[in-house]
Amino acid sequence: MELSKDSLLSSGTFLRESDAILASKTSAALGQTSKSATPGEPEEYDPEWLDLKFENLDLTCEDLILDDLEDNIQENLEDGLISEALDSGVDLGNYSKDVEKSLVECEGGAIKDYISQAGNICKLHKEIKTCDDILMRMENMLDGFQRDLGSISSEIQNLQSQSISMNVKLKNRQSVRGELSQFVDEMAVPEQMIQHIMDTPVSERNFLEQLHELSVKINFVKEQNFKEAFSAKDVIIILENLKLKAIAKIREYLLDKINSFKKPLSNYQIPQTAMLKVNFFYQFLVTHERHIAKEIRDHYVDTVSKVYFSYFKTYMRRVMRLQFEDSADKYDLMGSDENARRGFFSTKPAVNKNKSAVFTLGNRGDILTDFLEAPALVPHAAQKVDERYTYEQLFRTIMFALMDNCCREYLFLVDFFLVSGSAAQDMFSSVMGKTLEVVKKDTTQYVNESFDAVGNFLCLHIIYRYQVIMHKRQVPALDRYWDGLSKDIWKRFHYLVDLNIHSILECDVQKISNIDLRPHYITRRAAEFCGAIISINASFCDERVSQLLAQLWGAVEGFLNRLAKEFPNKKDQLILVINNCDLTLAIITERSREEGKEAEAINRTLNEKIQEFIEEVLLPHFGPLMTFVKEAEVLLQKGEIEQLRREENKVIQLVKSFANEWRKKMELINAECMKSFTNFKNGTHILQGALTQLIQYYHKFQKILSQAPFKNHPIRSELVNIHHLMVEVKKFKQTF
Template sequence: MSSLIDNIRKLSLDAGDSSERLALEASTSDAEALSQHLEDEFVQSALMSGMDLREYSKSIEKDLKTVERDAVKDYIQQADQLASLHQEISSCDKVLEQMEQLLGGFQADLGAISSDIQRLQEQSVLMNQRLKNRQAVRGELSQFVDDMVIPQSMIQAIFERQVTEREFLEQLHELQHKIQFIKAQEFKEAQAALDVRDVIEGLKQKAMEKIREWLIQKIYQFRKPLTNYQIPQNAMLKNRFFYEFLLGNERQVAKEIRDEYVDTLGKMFYSYFKTYASRLFRLQHDDTATKEDLLGAEDTIRVSGFFSSKPQVRNRATVFSLGQRINVLTTDLEAPLIVPHVAQQNNERFQFEALFRSLQFAMVDHASHEYLFLCDFFLVNGQSLFDFFGQIMGKAIANIMKALEEKIAINFDAISLQLCIQMCAKYEEIMLKRGVSALDGYWKNIRSVLWDRFDTVMHLHIESLRLADAKRLGAVDTRPHYIVRRYAEFTTALLVVSQHSGMPIDERLQALITRLQAEIEQLLAKMAAELKNPKEKHICLINNYDLVLSVLMERLNEDTRETSSFKELQQTQINRYVEEMLFPHFGALMNFVNECEPLVDQGHTELLRRYTEKVPNLVRSFSADWKKSIDQINQEVMRSFSNFKNGTNILQGALTQLIQYYHRFQKVLAHQAFANCAAKNELVNIHHIMVELKKYKPIY
């Protein structure tokens, strides 16, 4: 109880000290604090009311003491509760102290556990790294042991199995791997490689011995006559790893195999193509083109004998026409080869281009197969492949070139030569599609030989037309001449062949055809000059031009330079012929129109009046005879032109020209110079004439 009273006194003293401290602080505040108190509303009201501040301070102090006594009494009354609170606070302090000690121990334990976890984590990382290292070492060591060890199955397969068996090939691949591995280890100076080197070397020698023997046997099979050489080639191709094994381990043996192959296949291809070409060209037609079979040659050749001198007629249809020969560029381009002995048994004969096609297609097939085989089996490419291919096919190609040069040199068939030129281009395209470019020089050489001969033969044709004597070519009349038909068929054939090439016409060919056309035009002019009647000359030229156009337009799918040129030439002659044909019937009217039109244009009225006297006779003559004249013109045209379509076109042109002349005649008569001419009333109505002319229009 005494302690409680002491506490209360202590509290009261603290309260007194607080009031004194407050008074001291209030009295010692600076001027700014005083001014702030003076601004207080209550203080201002006290000052305004005139209250004495000292009295006011004493009353306040008295109130404070009263409050202090009340507070002490209140503290005394609550002493038991305060003592109880003090005890509870003390007990709480003890509990908190214990908890602090407990948490401190727990914190120490956690610190120890964290250290253990960190240590375990470091140990785990270390152990994991050791495991990975051991696994890596184990894998490499295991692979090293596997690569180094020679299993018994490999030894048995290499020594006992046939080279064509699957097990041998599999073990050969594995042996090659081990050989490469041992070489790598020897380079690294691995001691373990010395333990198996002798065994590996023995297996390698045995494998090469068996492979070499098998390959030599396959190559020797090519030497057997009538053997399909592609069968052993396919067998070698299935085991292409054999040569790769030899090449990788013993280049001398690989070179031996390669040299043996080159020697054997080179002789085989040489023999095959030499024999095939020789037998093939025996099947050529006996009736081939000669130096006499030219465009300007006569149809009959006199053969003077001991007893008689009969004319011998030669059939030159195959020399100057194309017919079905174009098939060598289309349907027959990749047709089966001609088999000579079968063709001989069937008594078959062929044109030169058909034999040429069969020989070249054989070259395409064999060369393509051989080129791809060399690339796949012997593992060569680029220039090495070209050289290798040349070593094998060189002699055969040279022999073919020699045989072709001999045959081409005596070939006078220009169509056949042009077909062969286009065939070379198509076969070269086929080779490029197959990815074989080793024969590019071969095609270039053949085309060069063919073009040289084609140029020579074409110049012979051109020269024959230039030197042709129109008087010796048979009777010349208005009908198409056989020389012109030859020219039409011949030119059309060359243009059709060029179109089937799929390329624009070659400039060299176009130049030769243009020269040929110039010569045929000159020859036609000579032929027409043999006719005395000018009208017949025009008819002759029109019919011959029509023949050329008919053949060109029938066979060609598109307009050509020659077609356009002959159309112009024909139209020029038609215009001249129409004038010649109309003149006997309407010559006076035509002269009147041609003389008066310039005067009308120039306005010479007085000069026109001089023609007034001619008008009545012209009008009456035309009115009386125009129908009969048109009928005569129609009959003349139908007689003169064998081509009905051409004749009707010419007739329509003539009637159109007549209408134009009559219209011009009426236009001249409409001039004031003929104003007083009464004969104008007798003119036939132009519409009446046109109705009559419609009867002569073609029905088609």
């Protein structure tokens, strides 16, 4: 019988289901066996109870119908083994039998395996059941745990909500307690405060501390009273009484301190220091009783203003007694004749004892460096030893005392009276205004009567430096005072310089006696004055000073030219100007740190005069040679060779004359230069310049002879070698 593909697939499905049924029956049988076994004894396998009968099982029945057979047909057709059998054309009947036989064999083998492992399977079944029981108990325990955890979680949430509620209540209570506690503390008036305000002296620290507390409580109660707090009405009367008592004690204390300034020979810095330690007193008065604060302020201004006025007026009068009796006057000018001032009955000149300091600086400049911030002079101590001082020294001590006191006073006003800016400046002016006026008046009066230009310029620079010091101390109180005083001093200084310039311009050289070639005393005065002014002005350069000194040098230069005309010889005129310019330049260079405009102008004039002198000193000795060189250069430039040829005899004479006399004439020039100039260094410099100029002339002379028409002239062999001249010139070079 030939099987179809569908029958074969149905048979395979049926076989798989039969295996499942067999396995279930086997398990049931094994279960019955397990139940019949005695507890505690090993189970024995009894094969007789298992009676499997397969005689009536027909796996090839065509009438076998299964519900899901059709659903698996397509799936079975896709099996690889079945598809291969169908494609290869194998007899399906035989193939089915072979498969059936294999299945029967496999089924029998499986049954034998089940039977052989029946004991182990029973044991496994028992262990599985035991595990199920254990797991069941564990499940019950876990269910109990889950129920307990659920109840614990709800309790935790309940506790958390209670904690949050309690925390909010605590914060609210703490906030209320803090504000209420602060309110009570600030509202309450302790017994300790009442005792200290009423009985403790003002100068003790406990009074100051309780005064701070009282001020805070008064402000707080005023604020609460404005808010209509009932508790404020209970303490406002007590605080008001304490305030009145404190104000009365403070007023009495401050008035006593201010009145102590009036005591003779009192050091008012001591009460000021004591007042600064309790500067809260004035702040308390300003806050709670303004009219008392104004009374204290007005009384301080009035008292201290009078004290400063009296002090500085007396101090200036005593200090000015220490000035030198002999000071510069209207006759102490650069252009004034030293012999012009004579006594009425005496032929001797009335010479100023301290006249050397009128135009020179000397050690007077130390007042701007070493003694700028030296302690102020003590008049009675200086009078005991009969010491005398220049005006700039007295001016410095007055201005230093003024600066020191003004700085201290300004800072005291700012710290104690709580003022700043324009208010501080106004109050300072109220205190020091009269004092500054009297100091400026007396200072300006002396300055306008002074003829000491160097002293005035020193005073001007003292002001500049003190102004810088006050700016470093951050005290701008005296800026207007310094500016006004410096303008007055500068005006007088400018006037004095102009006065000296006019004295030089109006100087009649014909009335000057004993005129010689040495530096004139007017030049020396001007040089010393310029050096002094340049040295002082080095730190605070002022272009106006340079302009004044330029005008002064112009006047001096004009005076020298007028003075030189008194000598008929031009050489003497040049020597006079050179000596005076050299002295002026040496003094200015020594005083100044670097060469300025003044030195440049003088040096330019000096070099011009030296060049003129060199020509004049060479002319008597080598005049024909110099004249020939100048004329020959012009002829060669024009190309007039024939006219130059006519000078052949002159050339021969010049060559021979120079060869025979050049050493002797150099000696004469050297002697003349050394004798003419007071500064040997300058004389040597001029001598070297003259000899160098001579070498240049002779070099030009040789160059002219090396050209036509003298190129082949035999006289060229007698020319002196230029190197011999240079060697000889070096012999006159001396080192100073």
